[in-house]
Each structure stands twice: as C-alpha cells, then as structure tokens.
Amino acid sequence: MTDRSIARVDRHASAEEKRRLILDAAVRVFARNGFHGSRVGDIAEEAGVAHGLLYHYFSSKDEVLETVFRENWSELLQRFGQVAASDEPADEKLLGIVKILLRTWRNDPDLVTVMVREVGRSAHLASQVDDIGKGFAVIQQVIEQGQAEGVFREDLDARLASWVVYGGLEEILTGWVMGRLPDGDEEVARAERTLVDVVHGGLARTPVVS
Amino acid sequence: MTDRSIARVDRHASAEEKRRLILDAAVRVFARNGFHGSRVGDIAEEAGVAHGLLYHYFSSKDEVLETVFRENWSELLQRFGQVAASDEPADEKLLGIVKILLRTWRNDPDLVTVMVREVGRSAHLASQVDDIGKGFAVIQQVIEQGQAEGVFREDLDARLASWVVYGGLEEILTGWVMGRLPDGDEEVARAERTLVDVVHGGLARTPVVS
Amino acid sequence: MTDRSIARVDRHASAEEKRRLILDAAVRVFARNGFHGSRVGDIAEEAGVAHGLLYHYFSSKDEVLETVFRENWSELLQRFGQVAASDEPADEKLLGIVKILLRTWRNDPDLVTVMVREVGRSAHLASQVDDIGKGFAVIQQVIEQGQAEGVFREDLDARLASWVVYGGLEEILTGWVMGRLPDGDEEVARAERTLVDVVHGGLARTPVVS
Amino acid sequence: MTDRSIARVDRHASAEEKRRLILDAAVRVFARNGFHGSRVGDIAEEAGVAHGLLYHYFSSKDEVLETVFRENWSELLQRFGQVAASDEPADEKLLGIVKILLRTWRNDPDLVTVMVREVGRSAHLASQVDDIGKGFAVIQQVIEQGQAEGVFREDLDARLASWVVYGGLEEILTGWVMGRLPDGDEEVARAERTLVDVVHGGLARTPVVS
C-alpha cells in the first residue's frame, strides 16, 4: 500500500527505491492492461527505467506479479489477523475485515484491480494459493468463533460460509474494478452496509427462526 | 450445455457439427490450460480438425471464447428468466437460480471453469458486459419483488445485494474450479444449502430484530 | 479484350462462359488489388462462382494471370503484326503501334493495369518473357525497316531504340494506371501526339543535322 | 549507394551499422527473390542477425522496403537537383540525369532492380508517390528550361515529354534487370548514347522541320 501517486523518476533513487518504482509501476500497468496485456517494456517505461533492469530485481514477469501479490496480501492478512485477534465479538470482527478490504479499494484501486482480476482466480502462480487460503481461514475462524460464542448459527458450514462472505466482498470489488458499480465515498459506505446486512442478517424480513 | 463427453470425430459430421466440435473442444482446452495458455492448434487437435478450419467458423481465437460465453450464458439467462417469471415466492426463486448455477457445475464443470475463470472478470470482450449485467438484473428483480411482497427486508439496496448474492455463488464455483473446495454430489448439496441459508437468513443466530 | 462491362451472372452460362467469367473477374480484381493482394476467393466472388470452380479451369492462381496475359497479349501482337506488315512507311507504322496500345487503355483500363503492373516486370512467369520479347521485336523491325528505307537514322541501335520507344509508351500507360497522369479522351490524344513527336522528331528544336 | 559488398558481420558493429546491414541485406534479397518472394527471415539471415532484430529497427517488412526506397531515391533526387541547378544547357542536363541513373545500374544493380521492380509501379506504399513525382518534376523543369532557352521545341507538352524520357530510361534499366538486354560497360555506354539520341534528335533522319 505504498504511495504510488508520486511517480516522478528520481534520478538519485537508491537501489531499493528502484525496486519499488518497478513494483508500483507494475501495479499501475497491470491494472490498466491486465497481466497478459502488459509487456515488460511497458512496466519499465512506466517506472522510468530500462527494461533490462527489471531482471536485476526480479527473475521474470511472473515474479513481478507474484511479488505484488505477496507483499500486499501479506499486509492485508496481517491486518485481518489483528482484527481476528482482538476481543471484539465475531460480528464486529467480520465488519472489520470487510472494512479493511473495501477501504483498500478507495486507497489503492489499481492494487485491488490487480488482486481481483489477475491473482484472484487465474492459476498464474502456485505459491499464492496457500496465502489466499489464509484469508479464507481467518474469516472461517471468525465465523467458528461466532458460532462458539453463540452469536452465529451453528447449523452452517463455517468453511463454505466463509467462501460466501468472501465472494460477496470480492464481487463488490469486481463491480468497481470493472466499472459496473458506481464508485465514490458514499457508494463504498453503502456497499459496506449492504454487504454486512446481507451476510449478517440475511435478506429475509421476518427472520427465519426455527 | 451440449453433451461434450461424446467427442469422437464423426467422419460424417455435418458442417454445423464441426462448429460444435470446435466449440466443445475449446471449452475443454480453455478449462485445462486457460485462454492464454491454450493455442489455437490445441483446440483444433482436441476437436480432431486442422487448425485452419477454426478460422472457417470463427474469425479469431477471441471470437471462439466469446461464442462459448455468449451461447451458453444466453441459455442460462433464459433459464433464470423462467424461474423469475414463475409464480413462486421470491425466496424460492432465488433458490431456483442458485440451483441452476450450482448444478451446471455438476453437469459441465469445464464450461463453468471457463465462464468463471476467463470470462467473469477478464476484460476480454466488450460484448459480454451487457449480457453479464442481465444476470445481475434478474437477481435484482427477484430481490425487489421480494421486498415488494414483504418477504425481503426493504432497507437493503437491491442492486448491491444482488452482487453480494451472485458473488457468494460465483466464489463457491471458483472454489470448485480451482480445486480448493471439495467437490461431489453431497458437497454441492451442502453448498447450496449454506449459500441459501447465508443470503436468506444471514449468519446471525438470534435474528436481528430490533 | 472481351467486353467485361457485362458482369451479370448468367445462371445458364455455358462452360466456356464460366471460364470467361472467371478471367474477366480476375482482370478486374487484379487491377483493383494487384496480383498478390488478390485472393482466389476474391476472383471467384467477383465472378459469382465458388472458388473451387476456378481450379476446374485453371491449375493455379498463377495460371490465371498467365492466361490473362497470354490471351490478350497475343491479340495485341497480332494487331502489331498487321500494322508492321502493311505497306505504310515506317513512321506511320510506329504511330499505328502507339495508337493500338494507348487506345487499348481507353477501352479496357483494367486490362492494361494488369499488363503494366503485374506482368510487365514481375518475374511471375517464365512463359511470358518470350511473348513480351515479340512485342519489342516488332518495334525493332519497324525501326530497322525505317532505317533501310532511309526515313530513320542509321546510327541508332535499333534494338535499344525499340526499348526506348516502348518504355515511353509504357510509362504513359503507367501514369494513367497509377492515377498520376490526367486521363480522358483529349489527354490520350495529346499523349499520343507527344509520344510520337518525341520519339520521331526528338526534343531538339534546331534539328541535329551534321 | 553504400558499399554493400562488405557484408561480413562485424561483432563490434555499432547500432547504426546493424541497421545498415539489414537494409543492405534487404536490397540483395529483394533483388534476388522479389519483395513477395522474400521472407523476413531471409533478410535477417543475409544480414547475419536474428530476424527479431529487424523489428527493432523497422516496424514491418513493408517499412524495410519503404526505407530502402526513400533513403536511396532521395539521394538520387539530390543529384538530379544538382544537375538541374547547374548552368549547363538543357540538353546537357538531360544527359547528366540519364548518366546518373544508368550508371547507378553499374554501381548497384541490386538497388536498381529493387527500385524498378518493386517500387516503381507496385502500389506498395503511398508515401513514395510524392517522391517519385519529384523525379519527373526535375526532368520536366529541364525540358521547360530548354524550351525557354530555345533549344527544345516549344510545341511539346513538357510534362508528358518528361514521362516519355523517364520511361525510355526506366525501360532500359528494366531490360538489364530482367536480363533481357545485354549488360556490360560498353552496352551501358551504347544505351546512354541511344537513349539521348532518340529523345534528343528523334528517330527521324531528315529532321522534321515544318
């Protein structure tokens, strides 16, 4: 979640800064053209370096995408973990996780675009699979905790439910990414509310009490 | 949702049958290797024809994917429409739509794989956008109908809610497609139940009645 | 020099007529797109037949071009021969040959376009070389005859001179073909006059009498 | 008209030299096989580079041909211009232009072959049209100057006459290119003389004085 808005080429950028420059450029370019539609040269150009330099820091174009994913996803995972480890009730935790992801969209739509479109379901890289799984696992844990605490229904398969929750979340992001859902501060707030309402209380008016 | 299991090359296949052969082969190959990982020659080989013939029926590899999507999605849309037009209550309709999609997975996992992985969020083709939107629209209509009938809460944004519902649905499919969720008749039934439970009744145990 | 203006597809065209249909279509298509820019299918379409039929009458695309050239060039050669065999003086004969070619342009610009652009200097076909040579030979004979009769200067290499004459002629045609010289009845007449004036009397005002 | 005979691959060739290497190789290959008969790989092989490098310097095979034409024709045009700007009489200038072209054949027959066969009349590229026109324009100017000075007949259309002159010239070159006229120092000298004699004094023995 580095500030990518400052893209000017600093002639005196240190080695690490060049690496960042390239990663940030990659996010913008992948977001704009997709992974397959982006050439290594495009990334280098966007970063203001020669394309050969990219291979000094990364072993391949694939590794650039993988790095983008890994570094950012791990940060998200960490924040999920903090929420999950707090002593709030399960439903609040769920809300916290939702907020983290939806608000990331506001801060860095390009990054979310890449995560959702390129990494989410393409079988590009094997390594990510585990990491993505950890995201589901956190949600699943929260749900299971909620069931244990009695705030969530126990008749639900917590694992499947975590997929449903995550899916709803990701679909909203996709809607924004693809430009099919209106974007803006208010819209994000509304989406957050709707998402939580649906997964928490369900669509049904008269609650299904059995 | 043609039966693609019969792939033997019928020497006396009529022209239209060859077209089908190619489309069906494309679904299998795209499902196996992804769109970008599939060569035109792979599709032709799988179909048992020369690769040049593909260009007799389609103008490009892209058009093959587009056709796969268009022809199958329109069939799904039609079935959604039938459910939506029935005189069942809204929650039954929602269940009906969920069933259509989840069971398509069982009948034709390759097709679903392609739909979910290649078409869903890649900006491959412009034309599909409209059609995909129609899927959301049907769900949204059902939700709005439910709100009007009083079976669904009125305080929800029906449009956003339709995205959440569809997202949960698609994520389950993705889990199967990516091999990250266990598959099987029983699992599909359980997923169906969980999905409907979540979006209908919500996760909350004690219904949120204030 | 068949009348190609009547291009309607006669359903009851006899075999020979189909052949003509194809040849005439080929002239139009080659003139429009050049030999390499023309597909066999384009010719067939222009002729209103299936492209497979072309191979019933000709063994290849090359042979179509060769046939166009051969059939039409032999007709021109014949007319050259008639002029050369007449009992007019050599300078009149030269004028006659010039007239034949320039006026062919008026009657059938597509044909001349093909002759000039595709056959003239591409080494497409070996067979034509001889035939083209016969054209030069006729001009050379006329010049030699003129020299023998005393109307033409004897100090000129008749062979080279025939190439110069033919070159001037062909260049004018090329100018029309490429749209770089104005076309029209009057222009053709003026070109005829200029060409004959130059090759006959030369550019020099005060004749070079030594 | 660079010396193309030195084709050995110099490992230390600078970037610009590689570009030249490719252009020179293209001239040889186009001369040998014609534009359509030459594969990009043939050019690269002849130049001793990988075929991909060609696309580093040129955007397409077409652009290679266009560049060959443009760079060489502009040099010729410049030399024409020098002749035209000199203070010689018009007939000497005409001779000068003829010499430039005919002698280019001796120095670089491959280049002339390509110019005559591929560029002259194929409608390959739009850009050349203007440049080719400039060649005619110079000749036309010289003729008009001669008419003004009284050395050339005033009753001739200078524009058309320039086409006739250029056509005679080009046809001689074509004869050599196609191997239909004998080549050699003496032959070139004879051609030069014949060409000038014809366009200057005409074929007629007793000059046409009216």
Place this chain on the structure above:
DNA sequence: GATGAATGAGATTTCATTCAT
C-alpha cells in the same frame, strides 16, 4: 460441372529474456 468444407504449409510479428558494455 459446381460447391465450399477442410487442409496445412508457411509467413509475419511479438515479446520475455539475455548479456555485452
């Protein structure tokens, strides 16, 4: 004769990656 589905050799072009400087 006539059709057009089917074939497959072949050509251009792209672009990730390497490496000499």
Place this chain on the structure above:
DNA sequence: AATGAATGAAATCTCATTCAT
C-alpha cells in the same frame, strides 16, 4: 547498477489448393 541491442521460441492467422459430395 543500468542500459537497450540482440535473440529466437512461439503463436496467430492467411490462403492456395484439394476433394468428398
């Protein structure tokens, strides 16, 4: 570290030609 010229595998697409019907 940095550059960008150079490489070459690979992929899409074209189209002349064949041939079963």
